[in-house]
Amino acid sequence: MLGENTHFKIKVINLIAIVAVIYIYNLNLSLWETTETLKFQETRADMAEKQLTELESSLDNLVKQYGDKSAAQEISASVPQSKWKDGVYQGEGAGFAGNILVEVTIENGVIANIEVLDYGNDDEAYVNMAVGVIDAMLETQSSEVDAVSGATFSSNGIKAAVAAALQEAEGE
Amino acid sequence: MDRKKRKKIQKGIRLGIQILFLLVAPAVFTSAFAGAKYIVTQFAAGELVELSAFLKTLLAIGLFTIIFGRFFCGYACAFGTLGDIIFMISSGIQKKIKKKLPKLPETVSHLLKNVKYVVLAGVLFACMFGIYDRFRGSSPWDVFSMLTSLRIPGKEYLIGVILLAFIMIGMAWEERFFCKYLCPMGGIFTLLPILPRSLYRRNRENCFPGCSACERQCPVHLKIDGDSVDSGECIQCNQCLENCPKENISTGFGKIKGNEIWVILVKAVVLFLLCMYLDLTRW
Numbered sequence: 001m002l003g004e005n006t007h008f009k010i011k012v013i014n015l016i017a018i019v020a021v022i023y024i025y026n027l028n029l030s031l032w033e034t035t036e037t038l039k040f041q042e043t044r045a046d047m048a049e050k051q052l053t054e055l056e057s058s059l060d061n062l063v064k065q066y067g068d069k070s071a072a073q074e075i076s077a078s079v080p081q082s083k084w085k086d087g088v089y090q091g092e093g094a095g096f097a098g099n100i101l102v103e104v105t106i107e108n109g110v111i112a113n114i115e116v117l118d119y120g121n122d123d124e125a126y127v128n129m130a131v132g133v134i135d136a137m138l139e140t141q142s143s144e145v146d147a148v149s150g151a152t153f154s155s156n157g158i159k160a161a162v163a164a165a166l167q168e169a170e171g172e
Numbered sequence: 173m174d175r176k177k178r179k180k181i182q183k184g185i186r187l188g189i190q191i192l193f194l195l196v197a198p199a200v201f202t203s204a205f206a207g208a209k210y211i212v213t214q215f216a217a218g219e220l221v222e223l224s225a226f227l228k229t230l231l232a233i234g235l236f237t238i239i240f241g242r243f244f245c246g247y248a249c250a251f252g253t254l255g256d257i258i259f260m261i262s263s264g265i266q267k268k269i270k271k272k273l274p275k276l277p278e279t280v281s282h283l284l285k286n287v288k289y290v291v292l293a294g295v296l297f298a299c300m301f302g303i304y305d306r307f308r309g310s311s312p313w314d315v316f317s318m319l320t321s322l323r324i325p326g327k328e329y330l331i332g333v334i335l336l337a338f339i340m341i342g343m344a345w346e347e348r349f350f351c352k353y354l355c356p357m358g359g360i361f362t363l364l365p366i367l368p369r370s371l372y373r374r375n376r377e378n379c380f381p382g383c384s385a386c387e388r389q390c391p392v393h394l395k396i397d398g399d400s401v402d403s404g405e406c407i408q409c410n411q412c413l414e415n416c417p418k419e420n421i422s423t424g425f426g427k428i429k430g431n432e433i434w435v436i437l438v439k440a441v442v443l444f445l446l447c448m449y450l451d452l453t454r455w
Contacts, residue, residue: 004399005368005399006399007400007403008366008368009365011364011366011404012365014363014365015363015365022211022221025215025221026220026221029220096317096321096323097321097322121454123199123203123451123452123454124225124451125199125203125225125226125229125450125452126199126203126225129224129225129226149206149213149299149304149305150206150209150210150213150226151226152308
């Protein structure tokens with residue numbers, strides 16, 4: 001039907017089809033994501049406005065209650081205290097073929113930066129995948145995030161190392 | 173150079189390249205397959221398929237294979253090398269005790285070749301439906317990777333250890349047992365459009381009548397006729413060429429047969445540089 005090298009030609013068509021599916025999927029998703037982001041930003045702007053009016057009214061209340069010390073104390077107590085002291089901390093965790101060493105920077109009580117300093121004998125390609133957990137950690141402000149599939153060992157190594165560093169940041 | 177000597181040199185070069193890759197880049201096959209898993213995992217999570225380190229490996233090794241054929245399987249895959257070493261030991265023992273393990277009937281081995289597609293589909297479906305993590309500890313590749321990193325697998329890898337043991341028995345029984353019957357990455361390679369020129373073919377008119385030295389030696393049971401249903405199975409072990417009494421097999425590139433030492437070395441160097449670029453070499 002296709003003349004010479006039939007099997008080769010069929011396989012080429014298959015491969016093109018698979019690549020096309022992935023490409024269209026990506027294209028669709030990024031289009032969808034852009035519209036979603038726009039929507040999200042709009043709702044966020046609305047919410048911010050609402051919060052602002054709420055804050056203003058509670059500020060009014062505060063002004064009214066000014067002089068009542070206990071109320072002021074209550075409010076300052078409700079501001080969450082970070083469990084981490086500011087500073088730069090290091091931690092180690094077992095990767096695939098050796099220990100992974102990370103440096104965690106705490107600024108104003110939040111995890112501001114996580115850096116992998118050393119990854120022993122782990123293959124760099126795997127570590128490069130595993131650092132995906134760091135974004136999730138910065139977002140959730142926790143070392144308890146899902147491992148990157150396919151690079152579980154290196155991911156878990158980074159998680160353990162960050163947990164160790166955070167432990168140190170908690171201090172006594 | 174007389175044929176016997178050359179055959180010995182070629183076997184030695186192959187084993188040397190295999191051991192080099194085993195020691196320096198033992199994680200390429202898992203990384204490439206993780207690229208395939210990554211694609212379906214992103215599909216399932218509704219996330220973008222980005223050019224991650226694993227996907228890069230899959231693309232690079234896939235492209236290399238499309239151009240050169242499955243040289244990676246025959247010369248550089250750590251798991252293939254494990255199989256070759258085990259089979260070498262096993263056939264040595266079989267020769268010594270003058271007893272041979274029975275061969276699988278051709279029809280059975282032909283059917284078994286399809287099992288790798290079942291493995292491939294199974295793993296990809298598991299990734300798609302997010303249940304792959306539940307099978308953690310049952311991957312014989314994870315156990316093997318731990319051993320190449322000089323780590324002892326823990327209790328949670330019991331199923332993986334058992335599966336690896338069974339696979340190793342298969343490897344001792346038949347040459348390239350895992351590659352042709354079970355390897356999911358092999359399944360992907362088989363489906364790749366390898367350039368027909370890079371495939372081996374024999375000049376049938378020139379063959380000794382009734383001779384089937386090449387077919388009998390082929391670890392993956394090929395007819396060796398260029399582009400065919402099974403041509404994607406060829407792992408370029410070059411044993412057909414080594415055993416043909418007339419050296420009547422060649423690739424489609426002019427005078428290049430495919431097993432010349434310089435051709436092998438060029439392919440090995442290109443592949444090694446690729447692995448370095450992919451950050452998959454150790455030390």
